[in-house]
Amino acid sequence: MSATPDLAALERVLAGLPQRFRGPGGVVGVVKDGEVLARQAWGSADLAAGKAMTAALRMPICSISKQFTCAVLLDLVGDPARMDDRVAAFLPLLEGRRPTIAEMCHMQSGLRDYWALTVLHGAHAEGVFSREDAGPLLARMRTTHFEPGSRYSYSNGNFRILSDILENHAGRSLDELYAERIFGPAGMTSAGLSADTSAALDGVTGYEGNEAVGFFPAVNRIYWSGDAGIGASLDDMLAWERHIDATRDDPASLYRRLSTPQTYSDGRPARYGFGLAHEMIGKVAATGHGGALRGFRCQRLYAPAERLSVVVMFNHEADAHEAARLVMQAVLGQDAPPPVSAAKADPAWSGHYLDGENGLVLSVAADRSLIAARYATSVERLAVGEDGVARSASMSLSFDRDVVAVERSGENLRATAARISDHEAVPDISGRYHAPELGGFLTVGAGGGALSGRFEGLLGSGAVHPIYPVGEDVLLLSCQRSMDAPAPGPWTIQVERNPDGKVNGLVVGCWLARNVRYEKVAS
Numbered sequence: 001m002s003a004t005p006d007l008a009a010l011e012r013v014l015a016g017l018p019q020r021f022r023g024p025g026g027v028v029g030v031v032k033d034g035e036v037l038a039r040q041a042w043g044s045a046d047l048a049a050g051k052a053m054t055a056a057l058r059m060p061i062c063s064i065s066k067q068f069t070c071a072v073l074l075d076l077v078g079d080p081a082r083m084d085d086r087v088a089a090f091l092p093l094l095e096g097r098r099p100t101i102a103e104m105c106h107m108q109s110g111l112r113d114y115w116a117l118t119v120l121h122g123a124h125a126e127g128v129f130s131r132e133d134a135g136p137l138l139a140r141m142r143t144t145h146f147e148p149g150s151r152y153s154y155s156n157g158n159f160r161i162l163s164d165i166l167e168n169h170a171g172r173s174l175d176e177l178y179a180e181r182i183f184g185p186a187g188m189t190s191a192g193l194s195a196d197t198s199a200a201l202d203g204v205t206g207y208e209g210n211e212a213v214g215f216f217p218a219v220n221r222i223y224w225s226g227d228a229g230i231g232a233s234l235d236d237m238l239a240w241e242r243h244i245d246a247t248r249d250d251p252a253s254l255y256r257r258l259s260t261p262q263t264y265s266d267g268r269p270a271r272y273g274f275g276l277a278h279e280m281i282g283k284v285a286a287t288g289h290g291g292a293l294r295g296f297r298c299q300r301l302y303a304p305a306e307r308l309s310v311v312v313m314f315n316h317e318a319d320a321h322e323a324a325r326l327v328m329q330a331v332l333g334q335d336a337p338p339p340v341s342a343a344k345a346d347p348a349w350s351g352h353y354l355d356g357e358n359g360l361v362l363s364v365a366a367d368r369s370l371i372a373a374r375y376a377t378s379v380e381r382l383a384v385g386e387d388g389v390a391r392s393a394s395m396s397l398s399f400d401r402d403v404v405a406v407e408r409s410g411e412n413l414r415a416t417a418a419r420i421s422d423h424e425a426v427p428d429i430s431g432r433y434h435a436p437e438l439g440g441f442l443t444v445g446a447g448g449g450a451l452s453g454r455f456e457g458l459l460g461s462g463a464v465h466p467i468y469p470v471g472e473d474v475l476l477l478s479c480q481r482s483m484d485a486p487a488p489g490p491w492t493i494q495v496e497r498n499p500d501g502k503v504n505g506l507v508v509g510c511w512l513a514r515n516v517r518y519e520k521v522a523s
Helices: 007-020 062-076 080-089 101-105 114-120 131-139 157-170 174-186 234-246 254-258 320-332
Strands: 025-032 035-046 058-060 207-210 214-217 230-233 276-281 284-293 296-303 308-314 351-355 360-367 370-374 379-384 396-400 403-408 413-420 431-435 440-447 450-457 460-471 474-477 491-497 503-510 513-520
Touching: 007 025, 007 035, 007 320, 025 234, 025 320, 035 234, 058 296, 062 080, 062 101, 062 157, 062 174, 062 230, 062 254, 062 284, 062 296, 080 101, 080 157, 101 157, 114 131, 114 450, 114 513, 131 157, 157 174, 174 234, 230 234, 234 296, 234 308, 276 320, 284 320, 296 320, 308 320, 351 403, 351 460, 360 403, 431 503, 440 503
Parallel strands: none
Antiparallel strands: 025 035, 025 308, 058 230, 207 214, 276 284, 284 296, 296 308, 351 360, 351 413, 360 370, 370 379, 396 403, 403 413, 431 440, 431 513, 440 450, 450 460, 460 474, 474 491, 491 503, 503 513
16 A cells, blocks of 8 residues: 655645756646646746746657657557567668667667767757658667667667657557557647657747856757657646556556566666666655756656656756655655765775776766766766775776776676876877768867867768867767757777877767777878
């Protein structure tokens, strides 16, 4: 039986959301035992127009769309394996075994993320990405991060391919399929596919920035479908949560099927499947997903044992997941967790380490009992335990002199990173490089002690990005804004040399798109 909600705690948290997660506007809703327990809007939908935010206004739900795409697949097709033979047409050059449809739905395909690859193809953050751009970009892929099925790697392209496969199979648009299979039965009366992000929904503007620098309208000109693209109001999302509750006891219900736990090929449990992430809110199991577009953040969480759902949507870039977690904890009456028994972090751990297998730099800053580490898409904060291991919800780091053992158990990833010593910029890496797999180029410039890089490819000639050395023949290219959100962050560049010491190539990668090889073009 689900617990009685702590209404007083809920009211306190809801009242504090606008100040804790500062920005133009937002909405939050709570469903408990099939009924709407809270429905709240605040702030502005458009600052210039003075338009108030309401629960009936649609916003992009971004990657929350993935579960709806998978729901269409399960409802329309049934067994995903029936569509596996369709994948080859979208990945004609891929070497080795192609991922299955199920592996794509579970983020186990190993495919590089196509939004990250837009940077390497010369895209500008506020440039245009049309419906027709995705196919040629995806079709050039030849290699994967790992053997499909063996690990987790977030890749939006999985769901873009699935979107096109579903439309081709049904002979109907994805918007029609969503409406027929999901939105209609769930009573999501205003939800629909709004794949073109240049068109503001219901006059709601998304904002970049923060209170320190101010808020300014985000310009988005990308077309996305399957991986994202749905526009929905809070009222629509609460209808979805009520539909989940109403069908909770039916083993054949879509959400029961979507939320079935998955495993990797070695049998270890996976934390993601069919467009849903699995996590713990205190001791309560929950499923859900977040979403991000420049200027928007959203999150939904559902705890089936408690018959409890929380939805948060912002038209700015505050942490919607943290907001949803706080609201759910309040309803559950969960107290703030006690301080973790922590040991002192060794300042000597601070520095840069190279994970050679994945081609990524691990940057560490040690302060008292905490570690700030950047390895994936953003900085993670880890507490150092009495055993000397630094841990967060998603990663652990074990230090042994100049070597760090990295474990991300939810992704089935275990890696080793070795310390790299600070090093000055090396001007002999300047020149032009070609990536055979992408058919694109990287031009590195050097002058006055500074390095920079510019990518060119299917989407044109991109902006110039600063490059900073972090070790001998290891550099980071800064990229804090891109077409999708969040941006890939720093790209690791490894310099490859001939036996005589001359540069012959580069290996470029970020968490979402690793180990892309570039060959030096003869001058």
